[in-house]
Amino acid sequence: xxxxxxxxxxxxxxANKLRQHVITSVANAKSGHQGGPxxxxxxxxxxxFHELKHDPKKPDWPxxxxxxxxxxxxxxxxxxxxxxxxxxxxxxxxxxxxLGSRLQGxxxxxxxxxxxxxxxxxxxGLAQAAGLAYASRMDKKTNRIWALTSDGEHEAGLxxxxxxxxxxxxxxNLVCVIDRNNIQIDGKTEDIMPLEPLRxxxxxxxxxxxxxxxxxIGDVVRAFHESKNIFQRPICIIAHTMPGKGVSYMExxxxxxxxxxxxxxxxxxxxxxxxxxxxxxxxxxxx
Amino acid sequence: xxxxSAKLIENLFDPAISQKxxxxxxxxxxxxxxxxxxxxxxxxxxxxxxxRSTEFKKLFPERFxxxxxxxxxLAAGAAGLALGGKIPYITSYAMFCPGRAWEQVRxxxxxxxxxxxxxxxxxxxxxGPDGATHQAIEDIAIMRAIPNITVIAPCDAIEAxxxxxxxxxxxxxxxxxxxxxxxxxxxxxATPFRIGKAVTLRDGKDAAIIGCGPxxxxxxxxxxxxxxxxxxxxxxxxxxxxxxxxxxxxxxxKECGAIVTVEEHQVTxxxxxxxxxxxxxxxxxxxxxxxxxDKFGESGEPLELVEHFGMGVSHIKAAVKRVLKRK
Numbered sequence: 001x002x003x004x005x006x007x008x009x010x011x012x013x014x015a016n017k018l019r020q021h022v023i024t025s026v027a028n029a030k031s032g033h034q035g036g037p038x039x040x041x042x043x044x045x046x047x048x049f050h051e052l053k054h055d056p057k058k059p060d061w062p063x064x065x066x067x068x069x070x071x072x073x074x075x076x077x078x079x080x081x082x083x084x085x086x087x088x089x090x091x092x093x094x095x096x097x098x099l100g101s102r103l104q105g106x107x108x109x110x111x112x113x114x115x116x117x118x119x120x121x122x123x124x125g126l127a128q129a130a131g132l133a134y135a136s137r138m139d140k141k142t143n144r145i146w147a148l149t150s151d152g153e154h155e156a157g158l159x160x161x162x163x164x165x166x167x168x169x170x171x172x173n174l175v176c177v178i179d180r181n182n183i184q185i186d187g188k189t190e191d192i193m194p195l196e197p198l199r200x201x202x203x204x205x206x207x208x209x210x211x212x213x214x215x216x217i218g219d220v221v222r223a224f225h226e227s228k229n230i231f232q233r234p235i236c237i238i239a240h241t242m243p244g245k246g247v248s249y250m251e252x253x254x255x256x257x258x259x260x261x262x263x264x265x266x267x268x269x270x271x272x273x274x275x276x277x278x279x280x281x282x283x284x285x286x287x
Numbered sequence: 288x289x290x291x292s293a294k295l296i297e298n299l300f301d302p303a304i305s306q307k308x309x310x311x312x313x314x315x316x317x318x319x320x321x322x323x324x325x326x327x328x329x330x331x332x333x334x335x336x337x338x339r340s341t342e343f344k345k346l347f348p349e350r351f352x353x354x355x356x357x358x359x360x361l362a363a364g365a366a367g368l369a370l371g372g373k374i375p376y377i378t379s380y381a382m383f384c385p386g387r388a389w390e391q392v393r394x395x396x397x398x399x400x401x402x403x404x405x406x407x408x409x410x411x412x413x414x415g416p417d418g419a420t421h422q423a424i425e426d427i428a429i430m431r432a433i434p435n436i437t438v439i440a441p442c443d444a445i446e447a448x449x450x451x452x453x454x455x456x457x458x459x460x461x462x463x464x465x466x467x468x469x470x471x472x473x474x475x476x477a478t479p480f481r482i483g484k485a486v487t488l489r490d491g492k493d494a495a496i497i498g499c500g501p502x503x504x505x506x507x508x509x510x511x512x513x514x515x516x517x518x519x520x521x522x523x524x525x526x527x528x529x530x531x532x533x534x535x536x537x538x539x540x541k542e543c544g545a546i547v548t549v550e551e552h553q554v555t556x557x558x559x560x561x562x563x564x565x566x567x568x569x570x571x572x573x574x575x576x577x578x579x580x581d582k583f584g585e586s587g588e589p590l591e592l593v594e595h596f597g598m599g600v601s602h603i604k605a606a607v608k609r610v611l612k613r614k
Contacts, residue, residue, distance in 0.1 A: 132371040
């Protein structure tokens with residue numbers, strides 16, 4: 001499936017806006033993660049503004065698709081997407097990580113409707129998504145369960161327990177998206193604990209694997225669409241992404257997994273993103 | 288004297304008393320819960336029969352899930368089932384779930400505030416010959432420290448059945464600990480059971496034994512023996528360790544002035560700890576702690592181990608006499 005160029009450009013403009021929210025909210029919080037959220041902005045945009053069956057006004061709608069964010073630390077991008085989608089006012093993003101806020105440093109289901117689950121400790125998201133997918137299938141629902149995972153958290157044994165379970169029970173309503181950005185806190189994933197061949201691992205666990213460029217909205221849409229035609233196997237989408245995408249000094253630098261902004265850094269990031277926004281809007285107008 | 292309203296069996300001290308493991312109570316209770324509520328499901332981790340889920344599996348094959356030896360998944364996956372509207376009972380040995388799965392229980396179940404019922408079988412040293420690796424004696428402590436969860440240690444198979452049914456309808460997640468070994472069935476269907484409400488089994492005013500789990504039978508025997516020595520001991524079945532029945536504990540402290548807590552668990556962090564924490568701030572009371580004294584278990588016959596680790600009738604009697612001297 002291909003999107004109209006105009007629709008594609010609209011999604012790119014949204015992704016850019018979400019990236020700006022990530023910078024302003026994390027800078028305002030004076031702590032939090034930037035690299036992962038920026039790298040996943042395109043995927044969150046496609047999910048919330050194109051793919052997911054959801055209703056921001058009815059976050060408990062029983063037929064909704066479920067989005068389980070396993071690597072909870074990238075929640076600034078989820079919060080940004082939820083705010084723009086209408087789950088809560090955009091200005092609430094400025095409460096991120098503050099005492100009394102619904103926007104916890106790692107997401108909590110009981111505090112913020114629509115969060116779906118509490119997460120942060122790595123490796124636990126796919127297990128919950130698999131449980132949800134199993135329950136959904138028992139109830140003959142047609143919704144899909146999405147687990148968004150990091151590559152680093154694939155080192156956790158629990159994740160593979162869930163992968164075995166989903167493979168055994170052929171949970172084809174389950175999609176695991178891997179943010180394959182090759183970094184984790186201590187450095188590059190392939191130095192810390194090599195994951196490759198990642199595709200072959202999933203295939204050996206009886207999953208269907210699709211790869212895409214996670215920073216190319218058209219390619220993400222293509223991969224998500226392809227995933228709908230897979231039956232009898234859970235689906236793994238390896239999304240190759242650039243950590244820190246959209247901010248030149250962050251791109252590909254594992255130190256920006258999470259570190260506080262120094263004076264002027266957030267402003268510089270916003271300037272870059274706004275320049276990109278201006279170009280996207282001009283391109284959109286010209287279509 | 289015995290409290291009639293507890294409606295215990297007649298011939299309480301008949302040596303031929305009927306015996307059953309509390310895990311059998313789970314097996315019966317979960318079927319009852321499932322008949323009442325179509326959302327009840329059971330997920331096992333390769334211990335279906337020894338956790339007594341076989342009958343459930345036969346009756347409700349479509350509601351039974353085999354997770355394999357994946358205890359962390361058992362807890363986290365059950366959180367997912369609950370997020371999807373199911374009421375999962377997850378069963379394993381207590382050592383493995385909640386033991387191995389503590390963080391998943393804490394974060395994915397309790398912090399997430401989802402309704403999962405954790406069935407921990409083979410709790411206590413009475414597991415027997417399998418030895419220390421399989422004897423969960425820290426489970427109450429690690430569960431009790433987590434906000435938002437109900438912790439229950441039933442005293443016999445009948446109470447275990449009631450607890451199993453009750454947690455299907457109670458608010459929030461639960462942990463119920465069950466035992467492998469047969470123990471006396473001394474309560475009846477008519478014995479009151481309500482989560483969070485302790486039951487006075489025997490009235491008394493000199494000292495109060497506050498216990499949980501099958502050791503309560505030893506407590507009753509100890510109290511009976513002490514009565515012959517003119518020591519009048521109250522016995523309270525504090526099946527719900529969390530939330531603690533503070534009213535019953537405070538009443539016992541004020542009226543008896545001396546407490547012995549009894550549990551097949553480390554003396555650190557279990558029922559004894561819960562009672563002491565509460566009384567320290569409300570009515571400091573001399574207390575003795577019957578339980579495993581900061582040691583690991585070992586192989587042996589169940590009753591032999593209960594004696595070896597100081598939880599027999601004679602130990603309870605001695606503890607009552609010790610605490611009376613401190614009144």
